[in-house]
Amino acid sequence: MNLTLYVWRQAGPGEPGAMKRYDVPDVSPDMSFLEMLDVLNERLLERGEEPIAFDHDCREGICGSCGMVINGRPHGPQRKTTACQLHMRHFRDGDSIYVEPWRAAAFPVIKDLVVDRSAFDRIIEAGGYISVNAGAAPEANVIPVPKDDAEAAFDAAACIGCGACVAACPNGAAQLFTAAKITHLGLMPQGQAERQRRVVKMVAQMEDEAFGSCTNHRECEAVCPKGIAITTIARMNRDYLKARLFGKG
């Protein structure tokens, strides 16, 4: 396959950037999108040019490191698929492909396609945990969990924190990420003790970061590589209103 890439190139944080055109011949349809970028980078290095910086780690679709907006969609055209698991056979010979970093005030560009997602870490630090005594692991069946709750909690826990939801949202909102964590912990018996405090603190942190707010476009849900549903956002809203209006939080 022969492709034309337009890639966002930016030397560093706060530097001006621009889309740069690259002709990429001889791409195998069996390559992943990241492998195609690896090949391009090898060629750039051979020519003495600066390779394109992008985040990646497991390349198995489970770590949440990779992510770039490919042809206007976070993680590219295939649903429920991370950029590392997207293969070039989903493109056609001669295609032009636009590659841009996540765009959000809360995710400043570090270099090229790499953005700083530590705002997500601070949301987790604010309450995305349960407080337990460390030590020997308790017997797993001591606390019964209803099957449906376990399933729903697990669906929410599938969030890998890649940030595609923020990237897709016209408002740069982090509701789906935050709601996934709140849903995951709030459905478990172990998460009940801190449930109200958790939602108040995590939402406050989310709003202190430069994220926007939800206007129910559902773009986040459509691009989430793990298929997290916006029912989690409704649950977060419900927990938040309960805590703020009727609770102690």
Added chain:
Amino acid sequence: MWIVDFFRSALGKKAVMAVTGVVLFGFVLGHMIGNLKLYQGPEKLNGYAAALREVGAPFLAHGEALWIARLVLLAAVVLHILAAWQLTLINRRARPVAYVKQVSVASTYASRTMRWGGVIILFFVVYHLLHLTFGSVHPDFRAEDVYRNVVVGFQNPVVSLFYMLAQLALGLHLYHGLWSFFQSLGMSGPRLDVLRRRFAVLFALVITAGNLSFPLAVLSGMVS
């Protein structure tokens, strides 16, 4: 105060938008149903308009219930617009750099036009009040003859066209807003998620169809 703190939060603002929005929805629905009396002739419609001023009698004096309703609606409009304005500013700041290429996957025309649609509705409401409540932009306004005011007002095709465009904007606004009302207040579940979408479609259609029918009925000569 906790309520001020609550309104500072973007989630709180969304809840306020949902509650005020549903109050305004209730008004718009009642207003449309009341206006259907246009089809029963001048006596019924004018009688209905006069009766609205006597709601709550004998506990409330002439016109009091109407003014209470107006104050509630005014408060709802102000809070709805204030929250929308503030959230829009937050959201604009959150996405300072636009994509060179972006594809909408799930958003709808209605969801993308909430802000400007809302502005159109605001201008329409101001015009509508001047036109058929205060009569200051009406060619021949008579306070006690609502039926005649409506017919004479809508006989101007430009006025009718503007009314109809505004009703289409209102329909789109309701289609997304009614569904969002449930979501913003956390009302969601496997059964409810189906129902709330149907609810939004049904009432957006009913209100739009009812409101469009009035200028069309006058323009076509069905009501004169």
